[in-house]
Amino acid sequence: MVQSIPRWATTLSDDIAMGSIHQNATRSSRLGTESPGTAPMEPSASVASLFSGIGGIELGLHEAGFDPRGFQLACEIDVGARAILARQFSLRGEVHTDIRGLRDLANADLVTAGFPCQDLSQAGLTEGIDGDKSGLVSEVFRLLAASKRRGKAPRWVLFENVPFMLRLQSGRAMERVVQGFEELGYRWWAYRVLDAIRFGLPQRRRRVFFLASRSPDDDPRSVLFDPTSASGGAPRAATAEDGDGTAFGFYWTEGNRGLGWAPEALPTLKGGSGLGIPSPPAIWLRDTDEFVTPSIELAERVQGFPAGWTDVKCDAARKNARWSYVGNAVPVAVAEWVGTRLLSPVRVTEEGAPFDRNARRSWPNAAFGLEGEAFAAPDQGEGPVAGGSRKLLSEMAILAPDRRHRHVQPLSLRAASGVLFRLERARDEGRLRPRADFMKALARYVATHPDRPHAAARVGGRRGARN
Numbered sequence: 390m391v392q393s394i395p396r397w398a399t400t401l402s403d404d405i406a407m408g409s410i411h412q413n414a415t416r417s418s419r420l421g422t423e424s425p426g427t428a429p430m431e432p433s434a435s436v437a438s439l440f441s442g443i444g445g446i447e448l449g450l451h452e453a454g455f456d457p458r459g460f461q462l463a464c465e466i467d468v469g470a471r472a473i474l475a476r477q478f479s480l481r482g483e484v485h486t487d488i489r490g491l492r493d494l495a496n497a498d499l500v501t502a503g504f505p506c507q508d509l510s511q512a513g514l515t516e517g518i519d520g521d522k523s524g525l526v527s528e529v530f531r532l533l534a535a536s537k538r539r540g541k542a543p544r545w546v547l548f549e550n551v552p553f554m555l556r557l558q559s560g561r562a563m564e565r566v567v568q569g570f571e572e573l574g575y576r577w578w579a580y581r582v583l584d585a586i587r588f589g590l591p592q593r594r595r596r597v598f599f600l601a602s603r604s605p606d607d608d609p610r611s612v613l614f615d616p617t618s619a620s621g622g623a624p625r626a627a628t629a630e631d632g633d634g635t636a637f638g639f640y641w642t643e644g645n646r647g648l649g650w651a652p653e654a655l656p657t658l659k660g661g662s663g664l665g666i667p668s669p670p671a672i673w674l675r676d677t678d679e680f681v682t683p684s685i686e687l688a689e690r691v692q693g694f695p696a697g698w699t700d701v702k703c704d705a706a707r708k709n710a711r712w713s714y715v716g717n718a719v720p721v722a723v724a725e726w727v728g729t730r731l732l733s734p735v736r737v738t739e740e741g742a743p744f745d746r747n748a749r750r751s752w753p754n755a756a757f758g759l760e761g762e763a764f765a766a767p768d769q770g771e772g773p774v775a776g777g778s779r780k781l782l783s784e785m786a787i788l789a790p791d792r793r794h795r796h797v798q799p800l801s802l803r804a805a806s807g808v809l810f811r812l813e814r815a816r817d818e819g820r821l822r823p824r825a826d827f828m829k830a831l832a833r834y835v836a837t838h839p840d841r842p843h844a845a846a847r848v849g850g851r852r853g854a855r856n
């Protein structure tokens with residue numbers, strides 16, 4: 390399907406300030422000892438991408454060294470996302486639309502599926518993961534079964550989803566996913582919660598990466614796990630470690646029970662509502678006392694894409710769809726790390742602690758399964774031991790003072806006074822303890838906001854809530 394080297398191959402190099410991240414991640418994650426049991430994938434391996442979105446997994450795989458010509462099949466129901474895939478990956482044919490109409494997996498060696506998380510919401514699962522509405526995962530199993538019948542079962546299957554999946558229905562959703570794999574012969578599996586912030590991206594974004602194989606010679610632990618125990622993640626900048634820094638991300642739409650507070654990072658970018666209403670976070674730039682919201686280009690960078698990745702004209706796309714595409718995407722650097730490990734698996738000695746899959750409780754943050762048995766892997770942290778250094782939000786060149794104005798907008802008076810009001814109330818009622826210097830700066834910002842006549846008299850207070 391891929392005609393030529395895709396456009397991103399040339400656009401990445403010019404990228405602002407974060408171009409070194411991918412190289413660091415690739416170099417460092419190749420340091421491990423190659424496992425004799427797990428043969429590396431060939432860079433020319435063919436990849437079938439389900440629920441492709443804007444191709445975060447696929448761009449990460451290409452960054453890791455997978456040949457773009459191996460990108461055999463993409464499937465995405467959203468018309469605007471399909472236009473982005475077609476543009477950025479130079480696809481020859483159309484991207485398949487609804488997975489329910491897809492008939493085969495094009496003899497893929499690797500299948501990727503970051504399936505929609507709303508189908509795993511508590512409400513969606515009242516019928517169970519096999520229910521009509523929650524059936525998109527079973528569409529993947531249907532396609533794997535069809536491949537198996539033709540003797541072409543993919544060697545690896547990679548799932549990505551929200552960590553809530555581990556807690557859903559007291560672990561029963563995970564049990565169904567694992568059972569679905571095992572029934573198809575994928576009896577070796579491992580998963581691990583990984584946080585984008587540990588992969589050189591200034592965003593807190595925890596996601597489950599789940600990898601399954603059909604052979605004891607393809608040990609998913611050798612891809613997803615670190616070879617040494619007590620892995621905690623990449624070295625982090627000391628300033629952000631202790632909650633300090635000069636740029637702090639938070640959600641101006643929150644402030645009652647939490648704030649999504651993220652020192653030197655953005656909180657998890659969200660896909661927004663089904664109506665495409667964007668919900669970007671805000672940033673407090675402490676040294677200049679500014680409160681801003683990021684541009685979509687900044688959000689793309691924070692997800693590891695080149696700026697402008699989703700800037701593809703599509704008349705049929707939803708308004709503001711770019712925010713939901715970026716908010717739903719898989720961070721490129723995390724997918725790149727997984728891809729690098731598929732190309733260079735390591736020897737892993739993680740033995741794990743057996744756990745009862747049917748115990749009706751949440752599943753651990755990292756675990757693996759071997760022929761029906763399940764083991765927790767408590768030493769596997771949310772980032773690779775051999776990762777690059779952490780990238781601070783304030784270090785992004787896109788946020789440098791001379792470029793900043795193009796990539797951020799001042800937080801509106803309505804938004805700032807609303808969050809200030811909610812935070813003051815939550816603090817007074819003992820629900821939250823926001824930083825005092827942040828609260829003072831926010832109150833000052835509201836009081837002196839140019840859209841606020843006679844501003845100084847009304848710092849915070851009920852009037853702010855109405856805005």
Ligand SMILES: C[S@@+](CC[C@H](N)C(=O)[O-])C[C@H]1O[C@@H](n2cnc3c(N)ncnc32)[C@H](O)[C@@H]1O
Nearest residue numbers: 440441442443444445465466487488503718719
């Ligand atoms: C979590 S997102 C995947 C994000 C993607 N991995 C990326 O990096 O951008 C899930 C995607 O599944 C798509 N989707 C939902 N229902 C679908 C269906 N029936 N067939 C194909 N794609 C579907 C959504 O439009 C959405 O883009």
